[in-house]
């Protein structure tokens with residue numbers, strides 16, 4: 001039996017469990033032996049491997065997080081760390097390795113690939129910042145979590161006629177802010193991809209209250225600034241009662257959306273398909289509703305495209 005190892009690495013995201021389940025079930029049903037590796041590359045270096053049976057991936061489809069657990073490892077970036085990992089993979093006779101994670105995890109998979117391991121990447125990050133895929137695992141669920149949270153904030157902000165500045169995650173990408181901002185009907189969105197002007201934002205808020213609005217919401221991507229600083233600036237530019245909220249790790253939890261469950265089920269199936277064809281050194285994604293794959297090099301050379309059109313749509317909605 002050929003063996004496939006699987007791990008999750010970097011920041012977790014909702015849908016990672018569903019992705020593991022799909023890879024493991026499809027793998028076993030196609031005659032492979034499946035090996036789970038704990039805590040990402042850390043467990044790979046520490047030989048923390050265990051055989052996965054169908055029953056091990058029962059009851060995880062709807063759970064957030066990753067039952068294999070995840071870690072960010074500095075040691076794995078070194079040659080010494082990578083050689084330890086390769087040694088463990090060879091000893092366990094693992095032929096293929098599926099890595100679910102973001103950009104850093106892909107770099108690790110590529111490094112192992114260059115040392116002769118057949119590796120595969122699945123885009124696991126809430127940030128939606130991986131090139132050559134329209135979505136990343138967990139992004140859709142995060143949008144729903146943020147949209148719900150903003151609903152709660154809106155209730156109290158409205159009672160007190162306040163401005164709410166809400167900071168969301170995304171690292172250097174503004175996708176969560178932009179898309180959750182649209183789904184929540186916010187008044188301004190500050191993202192790292194575009195310059196913002198506090199005077200313009202403040203004037204828009206003042207005008208809104210003059211026109212009878214009972215509250216306003218400003219969405220800030222963490223890559224564009226800190227909610228507290230922006231709230232202070234708004235107070236300086238207006239006399240509006242302003243509060244700031246950092247949503248933080250709340251955004252990474254919760255049951256994966258139907259979209260994330262289906263998306264990951266499709267990619268898990270496709271990765272086994274690629275293994276059967278002996279195609280390796282690639283990462284999967286979804287483009288125009290098709291599951292596609294590209295080499296790690298192609299992905300590293302590409303830039304994650306920012307959806308400018310979506311921002312223009314937003315500007316016409318305020």
Ligand code: F6P
Nearest residue numbers: 011102125126127169170171252
């Ligand atoms: O990459 C996912 C992410 O949640 C980013 O949005 C955020 O900047 C970062 O991870 C937070 O990292 P940590 O969980 O290590 O605090």
